[in-house]
Amino acid sequence: MLLPLALGACAGMGDGTQGRGSARPDLPFIGTVWAPDPAAPAAASARLRFHDDGRMSARGPCNRMFGRYQRGVDDLEGSLRFGGIGATRMACPAAVTDAEMDLIDGLLSARQALVDxxxxxxxxxxxxxLGFKAVDDETAPDPGSDMQ
Known part of the structure; x- marks a missing residue:
């Protein structure tokens, strides 16, 4: 069962996520698996990935999340908007569900994404x-492999 959380239009994408203070090169916004940082205990295993076709997929400790995003929607560096996010509705402890909903709410109010x-x-x-760090963990779920 799916829970639609928001609807909206999707448009073209741009990038503009160049880091300013990092000594290492910026990882790509698209394709990198991102984990919340600092991770709240209830959402520590959440994983998020942005795909080059404007899809976002994520897996929390309990539910799968998916949606559409767009970049370059205004003159703001790294501008980011979500056209909608949905999620499965598994029976989970309230703290886990609340943490996943907080993540979704934060993404729905996104205006800018900066990679450093x-x-x-x-x-x-x-x-x-909302802070995220790139994860390179072969045991981590791949949010993009089973979500269309």
């Missing part, structure tokens, strides 16, 4: 910041 080395910062419309 192996870190991704998503800035929300309210000025909040």
């Amino acid at each position: 080395g192996n870190r991704l910062t998503i800035v929300t419309a309210e000025g909040g910041r």
Whole structure:
């Protein structure tokens, strides 16, 4: 069963995610597997991936999430908007479900995504910041392999 959380239009994408202070090269926004950082205990195993066709896929500790995103929607460096995010509805402990919903709510209010080395910062419309780090973990779920 799917829970539609938001609907919206999708448009063309641009990039513009160049790091400013990192000593290492920026990882690509698209294709990299990102994990929340610092990870809240209930969402520690969440994984997120942006695909080059405008899809986003994620796997939390309990549910799978998916949606559409667009880049370059305005003059803001690294601008990012989501056209909609949906999720499965598995029976999970309330703390886990709440953590996943907080992640979805943060993504839905995204206005900017900046990559600096192996870190991704998503800035929300309210000025909040969601931090992510790139993960290279063969045991981590691949959110893009089974979501279309």
